[in-house]
Amino acid sequence: MLLAGTVPDASTNGLELIPDNPALLTESLLWDKDITLRAGIGYKDNVLLSPTSPQGSGFFTSGLDLTIFRLPLNGLAFNLTVTGDDARYWRDVEGVQGEDSFLASAQIEKYLQEKWRIGLELKDLYADQVALSLIQTGGVSAVVAKGDTLGVRPFVRRDLGTNWWIQLGLPVAREWWHAPLDDDWKYGARVVLAHTYGRGSQVVLTYGGAYIAHDAWLATDATGTEISGKKLALWQQTAELKWEHHWDAAQRWRSITKLGFQYEQDNGGGFYDYSLYSLSEELRFTTKNWEIKGTTGVSYYDFPVQPAEPTSPNPTLYITTLNLTLRAERRVYKSLKLFGAFAYERALSDQAESQYRVNIVTGGMSWEF
Helix, strand or coil: CECCCCCCCCCCCCCCCCCCCHHHHCCHHHEEEEEEEEEEEEEECCCCCCCCCCCCEEEEEEEEEEEEEECCCCCEEEEEEEEEEEEEEEEEECCEEEEEEEEEEEEEEEEECCCEEEEEEEEEEEEEEEEEECCCCCCCEEEEEEEEEEEEEEEEEEEEECCEEEEEECCEEEEEECCCCCCEEEEEEEEEEEEEECCCEEEEEEEEEEEEEEEEEEEECCCCCEEEEEEEEEEEEEEEEEEEEECCCCCCEEEEEEEEEEEEEECCCCCCCEEEEEEEEEEEEECCCEEEEEEEEEEEEEEEEEECCCCCCCCEEEEEEEEEEEEEEEEEECCEEEEEEEEEEEEEECCHHHCEEEEEEEEEEEEEC
């Protein structure tokens, strides 16, 4: 329901398994970890994503990245990832004192014979952020999205040879949201087909479908009028093509290109139906002491039934979002780094409440150990 990004796939494709060795299995070399703490200050010039009266504020920011993993020396792999960020605004902006995001993911994977793997992933996502709600009675608008999502995803993977592999997953998720959003269940299936080549480069095609059943919100007819006694349900289909390429032998230059499509259909009169087209490009340059990354993207939401404003030349609603991020990081002493970042996002629409522009500047330091 909310404008959000995707979590990158942490595949171990191409990793050769070391035959069982009891001596190795008792050593700590099986396990490794990576911990990064960061802190800084910044400024956001439109905290509430307001279309007409932007209010800005400085903020303190802090964050954590934690990764613990186990090498699959005996055919059993484990990966735990925890990442979180907190921003505390220097002033209260109409009740919004800060924004938070927290993601924890634990995945266990078992290698079977030569080409098969099975696994299970548990994921928890907590968010307390201002974002556009695409499904809300009264139209599309910015809201304080505060809630928690708990998901489980069993999966099976088959290596097809010649650096090709395919994976099938069956994710189930439960979402709890504070008002004005609504709790829901999400049941789905996802198929991934990938090809790795060259210096760790890969092409990944993902297709998925999901059924989303809301707890309290009611379905509506084509005019947006609620249908008494009929709970809102949505069918969602998603497809994405991702191309990740390393451009030099030292792997200093890397690009990630994503092309996506999503279609959502409600169980009423189609008031909440939409098609989403997205394109993004990321370019990263990395050396021993420097990391510079730039990302740009565009998304287009087309609502075929929901009407636009009466004064608009378009009969139905559309939303186009543009975003740009730049980040530079410099190692100054061993594991101590300084960073600076800039983010720009803009939404264009034929509905006034859906338009906004926001700039965010952040600077600080991080410590890895």
